Amino acid sequence: MKIDKSLVRSFALFDRMSDDELDKLLNHSTARRVLPGDAVFEQGGAATHFFLLLHGRLKVTQVTQDGQQIIVRVVHPGDLFGFAKALQRTDYPGTALAVAESIAICWPTELWPQFVDKNPHLAVTAMQTIGQRLEEAHTRIREMSTQEVERRVAHAVLRLAGQAGKKEGAGVRIDFPISRQDIAEMTGTTLHTVSRILSAWEAKGLVEGGRQKLLVSDVEGLTALADHIKD
Amino acid sequence: MKIDKSLVRSFALFDRMSDDELDKLLNHSTARRVLPGDAVFEQGGAATHFFLLLHGRLKVTQVTQDGQQIIVRVVHPGDLFGFAKALQRTDYPGTALAVAESIAICWPTELWPQFVDKNPHLAVTAMQTIGQRLEEAHTRIREMSTQEVERRVAHAVLRLAGQAGKKEGAGVRIDFPISRQDIAEMTGTTLHTVSRILSAWEAKGLVEGGRQKLLVSDVEGLTALADHIKD
DNA sequence: CGCTGTATTGACAACGTTCAACGGTTGTGG
DNA sequence: CCACAACCGTTGAACGTTGTCAATACAGCG
Numbered sequence: 001m002k003i004d005k006s007l008v009r010s011f012a013l014f015d016r017m018s019d020d021e022l023d024k025l026l027n028h029s030t031a032r033r034v035l036p037g038d039a040v041f042e043q044g045g046a047a048t049h050f051f052l053l054l055h056g057r058l059k060v061t062q063v064t065q066d067g068q069q070i071i072v073r074v075v076h077p078g079d080l081f082g083f084a085k086a087l088q089r090t091d092y093p094g095t096a097l098a099v100a101e102s103i104a105i106c107w108p109t110e111l112w113p114q115f116v117d118k119n120p121h122l123a124v125t126a127m128q129t130i131g132q133r134l135e136e137a138h139t140r141i142r143e144m145s146t147q148e149v150e151r152r153v154a155h156a157v158l159r160l161a162g163q164a165g166k167k168e169g170a171g172v173r174i175d176f177p178i179s180r181q182d183i184a185e186m187t188g189t190t191l192h193t194v195s196r197i198l199s200a201w202e203a204k205g206l207v208e209g210g211r212q213k214l215l216v217s218d219v220e221g222l223t224a225l226a227d228h229i230k231d
Numbered sequence: 232m233k234i235d236k237s238l239v240r241s242f243a244l245f246d247r248m249s250d251d252e253l254d255k256l257l258n259h260s261t262a263r264r265v266l267p268g269d270a271v272f273e274q275g276g277a278a279t280h281f282f283l284l285l286h287g288r289l290k291v292t293q294v295t296q297d298g299q300q301i302i303v304r305v306v307h308p309g310d311l312f313g314f315a316k317a318l319q320r321t322d323y324p325g326t327a328l329a330v331a332e333s334i335a336i337c338w339p340t341e342l343w344p345q346f347v348d349k350n351p352h353l354a355v356t357a358m359q360t361i362g363q364r365l366e367e368a369h370t371r372i373r374e375m376s377t378q379e380v381e382r383r384v385a386h387a388v389l390r391l392a393g394q395a396g397k398k399e400g401a402g403v404r405i406d407f408p409i410s411r412q413d414i415a416e417m418t419g420t421t422l423h424t425v426s427r428i429l430s431a432w433e434a435k436g437l438v439e440g441g442r443q444k445l446l447v448s449d450v451e452g453l454t455a456l457a458d459h460i461k462d
Numbered sequence: 463c464g465c466t467g468t469a470t471t472g473a474c475a476a477c478g479t480t481c482a483a484c485g486g487t488t489g490t491g492g
Numbered sequence: 493c494c495a496c497a498a499c500c501g502t503t504g505a506a507c508g509t510t511g512t513c514a515a516t517a518c519a520g521c522g
Contacts, residue, residue, distance in 0.1 A: 062369070066459070068377040072369060087362030093369070116354075123354065124344075130361050131318030137368035138293070138303055138324070144375045145419035146299040149478070179500065188376035193478060195502060211487065211500060228297065380510070410468065421511060426470060442468060442519060 003031050003105060007054060011078040013125055021119060029105045034058075036177075040082065040096040040104060047084035047092050049106040053077050056102025057164065057176040061185070062094045071185040073136070076163050080129060085109040086116075087130075100176045144188050152187045153197050154226035157207070161216050171208070171217035179212055234262050234336060238285060242309040244356055252350060260336045265289075267408075271313065271327040271335055278315035278323050280337045284308050287333025288395065288407040292416070293325045302416040304367070307394050311360060316340040317347075318361075331407045375419050383418045384428050385457035388438070392447050402439070402448035410443055 003026055008014055014022060031054070034040055040051060043062060058075040072094050075081045084092050107115065116123040143152050157174075165172040180191040180198065187194070198214075201207045206222050208215040216222055234257055239245055245253060262285070265271055271282060274294060289306040303325050306312045315323050338346065347354040374383050388405075396403040411422040411429065418425070429445075432438045437453050439446040447453055 062373060064373060064377050066377075070373055070376045072372075086358055087366065088359040089362075093366065113355075117351070120348070123347075127317055127358055127361065128319040130358065130365060131320075134361060134365045134368060135318065135324065137365060137372060140372055141303075141368060141375065141419075142293060142295060142301055144372070145301045145416075146295050146297075180502095181500080185376075188372075190479060191501080192480080192503090195500095196478095199502070209501090411470095412468080422469080423471090423512085424510060426468095427510095430470070440469090 003029070003054075008052075008105070011052075013052075013078070013080065013122070013129075016121055017119060024118075025107075025115070026105075028111055029107050032104050032106055034098040034102045034104065036098050036100055038098050040098070040102075041092045043092060043095045045092050047082070047090055047109055050083040050085065050109055050112060051081050051096075051107075052105045053079050053081060054103045054105060056098060056104075057100045058096045058098055058102060058104075059182065060094045060096050069185055070188070071182060073133070074160070074163070074186075080126070083109075083112065083126075085112045086126070099178070099182075149187065149189045149193055150197055151226055151228060153183060153189070153194060154222055156183060156187050157214065157216060158219070158222060158226055160214075161219065165216070168215060169217075171215050172219060174214040174216070177212035178214060234260070234285075239283075239336070242283075244283075244309070244311065244353070244360075247352055248350060255349075256338075256346070257336075259342055260338050263335050263337055265329040265333045265335065267329050267331055269329050271329070271333075272323045274323060274326045276323050278313070278321055278340055281314040281316065281340055281343060282312050282327075282338075283336045284310050284312060285334045285336060287329060287335075288331040289327045289329055289333060289335075290413065291325045291327050300416055301419070302413060304364070305391070305394070305417075311357070314340075314343065314357075316343045317357070330409070330413075380418065380420045380424055381428050382457055382459060384414060384420070384425060385453055387414060387418050388445065388447060389450070389453060389457055391445075392450065396447070399446060400448075402446050403450060405445040405447070408443035409445060 005019075005022060005026070008022065008026070009017075017025075032040070034056070040058065041047075041049070053075050055077055057077075058081070060072040060075060060081065061069050062072055063069050075096065081096060082092060084090070087093075116126055143155055147155075160174050160178070161172045164175045166175045167173075180194040184191045184194045198207060198209050201222070202209055204221070206216070206218045206225070208217055236250075236253060236257065239253065239257070240248075248256075263271070265287070271289065272278075272280070274292075284306050286308055288308075289312070291303040291306060291312065292300050293303055294300050306327065312327060313323060315321070318324075347357055374386055378386075391405050391409070392403045395406045397406040398404075411425040415422045415425045429438060429440050432453070433440055435452070437447070437449045437456070439448055
C-alpha cells in the first residue's frame, strides 16, 4: 500500500528525519488497514512486526489465566506499538484490537536494531517513549493504590479526553466508541460501578453518556472531582 | 572511592565489556555509601546523577499530593536506578531510600548519552531493562485489577523471595528488613490487612513473621495460594 | 526507663462486587 | 420490512472483602 509521506512526517517521532532516511524506512514497511473488532496482533503470538498507528484507534488488552481482561493502554495516531523485540520478548504480551477503522505501518521486527541504530535521535526518542509508557503505568498503579473508584474513573476519562478529545459545543467528545466495560477494564472495576458513576455524573451535568459514546460537558467540574476537591 | 572492578563485572550489564571501556566508565564515576534510612535521591530533586547498586537494598517510593505513599519498586544489587534523563525528565520521579547499608556507583546524567552511545550492546541492554520494568508494572496493574488482596500479597512476597531470598533451613528468608507497612505499600492495601493475612498464613505454617522480618517456610503452599489453587 | 516505631486484633462501616432482572439499540436474516 | 438475537446499558438488593477507627502490646534505642 502507498503511504503518504507527509502524514508520517507530521508525527514527532519522524519530524527531524531526512527525506532519504524516511524513504529507506518506508521502503521496508507495509501498511495495513484494520476494521473495528479486528486484531493487529494477538497475545502470545510470535512478534513478527512492530507498528506505527497512522489513523484510527486501538486498545491493547491482556487476558489473565482465569479469563479476566484488562485494557493495558489505548493506542492513538502517531504511537509506536507492538515493539516486543525491544523488550527482549519473542511474543506479544497483549492483543491489539481496533475500536475504529485504523491504518498502521508495519515493519519486520528484524529491522528494529537498524531502526534505532541508523538514527541516534530515533533511538533516544524510542527510549523516551518507553519511559513515558513506564511513567503512565506508575501513575496508574499509584491511582489504583490510593484512590477510590470514582476518582480513578474521573482521571481515566479526563486522560481520554486529553488524548482523544474533540471539542463539541461546550464540552469534549471522546472521539472513538468506548463502552462502560472498556472504562471498567482501564480502571480495575466492573461495568456496573462505572455505569452507576456515569449516571450520577450525568445527573450532576458533568458528562453526557450514550451507547459507546461519552461527552465530557464540564471538564473543570470533573477535574475538581478527580483532584478530590469536594464541593 | 575505589571501586572493585571484578564486582562490577559480575553484573550482567557489564559482563561483555572490555577492560578498557570499563575503566573509562569507572573513571567518571564516584561510589557512595548510604546508611539505612538515608536517601540516594529525593522525589522532585534535580536529576544530576544515575546509579548502579553494588551492594545493599533500596526502596523507591512516591508520595501522592495528599501524603499517601507507595513503593514503586525495590532495587537489588546489579540494578540500574535513577536514570531519569533517559525518560526525558530533569527531576527524579521518586525517592530512593536505603533499607540496608548500601553502596552505589554514581555517574553524572550528562554522561548517559555517551554511556549508551559508546557501547551499542549497553544501549540495547538498558532498553531491555526499562522494558522489563514496564512489564513488571503491567503485571502489577493486572494483579491489582483482577486479584483480591491476599493473592496480591502472596505474589509480592514470592517475588521478594525470588529476588532477595536466602535459603534458611527448609524455607527462604527475605534478606532485608521489611515491614508490614512496606508490603502494604507494594500491594495497594493497608498494614492492618497485611498483618491479618500474615497472621493467618503463620497459623497455616506458610510463613514465619517477626519485626521487620519474614521467612517463607512453605514456598509451594504459598505459590498454590498465589495461583488460586484453593485446598 | 520512657519514647518511638512496629505489630496485633477487634468492632464496625462502607465501598464496591455479585447476582438478577429489565430496557433499549443495533444489526442481521428470514 | 419486520422479527429476533446480540450487545450495551441501567438499576435494585444483598453480600462480603477490606478499609477505618481504636486500643493494646511489644521491641529497639537513646
